[in-house]
Amino acid sequence: MLENQFHFQLLKCFNQQKRWINQRTIQIDVLPGQSKILQCLDEYGPLSPKEIGNLCIIDKSTTTSLLNKMEKMVYIEKKSQDHDKRSIQIHLTALGKEKTQLVNQICLESNQVLLQGLSKKEQQEIIYLLKQINNTLEKENVHGNTK
Template sequence: MDDDALHILLLLGFHRSNREIVRRIKKEGLMPGQPKILEYLWFHNGASQKEIGRECIIDKSTVTSLLKRMEKLDLIRKEVRLEDQRGVSIFLTEKGWEKARYIRQIIYSIDDEMWQGIELEERQQFIRTFHRIIDNEKTWGD
C-alpha cells in the first residue's frame, strides 16, 4: 500500500479520528451520526432534515431514524416551517444544547491532540491546502 497516497491518508485520518470520537462518546448513549447532527445544529439550529442529511453526509432514511431517536431523547424538537407546511425545522432543546456542548468539548480535545507538536503556521497552511483539495473534489459533482 502507498502510505503517501492522499486517498490512503484521508481514509486513515478519518477512520482513526472517528473511531476515537465514537469511543469517547459511547457512554453518552448516542448512535453514530447523532454527534455530527448535534454539532451541525450547534451552528445551524433550525435546519431542515434535508440540509442535515446533506451537510452531515447521512442518507435520508438514516437521518429520519436518527432524528426520531434524538427527539425521543429530548435532544431536538421539530417545528413546521411557516414557508412550507410540508417541511420541518429541527431545533436543539435545552438538553440538546448541553449534549452538543459536551460533544464539542470531546471533538475539539481530539483535534487538539491531533495538532500536538504542529506549529500554528503549519496548521494554517495545512487547512488552506485541505480546503483546496475539497474544492477540487467539488468539481466531481454528486
C-alpha cells in the same frame, strides 16, 4: 504501497479520529453520527432534514434514522413551518444543547490530540490544504464529474 497514497492516509486519519470521537461521545450518550448533527444545528440553527443531510454529507435514510433516534432521546424536536405544515424544521432542545457543548469539547480535544505534533503554521496549512481539496471535490460533485 498503500501507505504512500494520499487517499489511504486521509481515510486512515478520518477513521481513527472518528473512532476516537465515537468512544468519547458514546460515554455521554451520543451515538455515532449524532454528534455532527448536533454541531450542525448548533452552528446553523433550525434546519430541514434535507439541509442537515446535505451539510453533514449523509444520505436521506440515514438522516431520517438518526433524527428519529435523536427525537426519542429528546436532543431535537421537529416543528412544522407556519407557512407549510408539511415542511418541518429540526430544532435543538435544551438537552440537545447540553449534549452539543459536551460534543464540542470532545471535538476540540480531538483536534488538539491530532494536531499536537504540528507547529501552528503547519496546523493552519493542513486545514487550508484540506479546504482546497474539499472545494475541488465539491466542484466535481456539482458538475457531475466522476473521473
